[in-house]
Amino acid sequence: MRNKGVLILFLWIAALTPCRAQTTPPDSAYAPLIAAAKTLVQNQPLITASANTATLSEKRTAVFDTAVSEALSATRKWLDKPLDLSAPLVLDGSGISMFGGARRVGRAFAVQIYVQFADGKTHAAIDTTRDGLRLAYALESHSLLGWMTGVAIESMILNTITERLNQLSEVDCKRLFKLAEDWAKTANLLEVALERERLAGLAQLKSQPGQTAEQWKVMEAQVTKAYQQVYAQQRQPYWERGELTLPEGGDAPKEAGEALAGLLRPVFQQVSDRPVRRLAQARLLGCHAAIRQFRWESRRLPTTLGELKIGDMALDPYTGMEFIYKVKMETFTLESVGGYARDDKGAIDKERRVSVTLTP
Secondary structure, three states: OHHHHHHHHHHHHHHHOOOOOOOOOOOOOOHHHHHHHHOOOOOHHHHHHOOOOOOHHHHHHHHOOHHHHHHHHHHHHHHOOOOOOOOOOOOOOOOOOHHHHHHHHHHHHHHHHHHHHHOOOHHHHHHHHHHHHHHHHHHHOOOHHHHHHHHHHHHHHHHHHHOOHHHOOHHHHHHHHHHHHHHHHOOOOHHHHHHHHHHHHHHHHHOOOOOOHHHHHHHHHHHHHHHHHHHHHHOOOHHHOOOOOOOOOOOOOOOHHHHHHHHHHHHHHHHHOHHHHHHHHHHHHHHHHHHHHHHHHHOOOOOOHHHHOOHHHHEOOOOOOEOEEEEEOOEEEEEEEEEEEEOOOOOEEEEEEEEEOOOO
């Protein structure tokens, strides 16, 4: 059983480890995005504009570059159509990953947002922010790597717009709050992504020779049990969650399925709390917009978040209570307490929190 277990472990990690490329057939639901992203490969204006030291002129050059402009236009058209994910996920460790290309498109959206703000086109910048978040969301249901790529794109977009919050007019604040509220209401797609990967990974392993039906049945049950534990955790409020009790895995005497579940443990630990952070960021963005709108109307900052009357948008998903909001003269701070820190072995440290904030 040991040699069979090693083979199965190797195949599963090759299929599911995020650092390995996953490709999608040309006729897939993502084909238009793949085609658009390919036009940005080695696009020097976009590469230059994406650097932290890029000037406004360099960013403008990228935005008006024909390839960048056409890629963004094609992506928007693709996003306007329903995404059909009825076909089973196929895992493939060869070829060029579509997700690297999706990141390039995400960077192009972020650059365009910056230029639109610089040109005083704040309405357009908010619309482009929505497009960038739509791109991220479209990727997040594909697979675990797609979900992680979507989260990375969300961070790019969020970082760009939060740097320019003080440019917003009262009308802009309303529009941005609506965007943040819509973002906060989107479903958590981590479970969808993981389930697609579970089914694809098991299908790939089942096709491998050298295992009896009984061995396969045991392995499938153990792996499925591990995934279901993550799904159950995702459905609980953060403050009610316990630590995942997956086996450590990797020891030779263990059944292959148990070892597989254990080797997936670090991946699950890495991503399991991220949807809560995502929701916290969406609500924080909405709070920032609502606070600035309140200031336009009342010529002062709200004393408490309760004055904003925005319901759940003022609640920290890590605690179920209001975000930490402090006013000092004409400025304010706003933050989520964040999730528990983890030690070097990935275990939860309930003595430490990693706070979440959008602005310094």
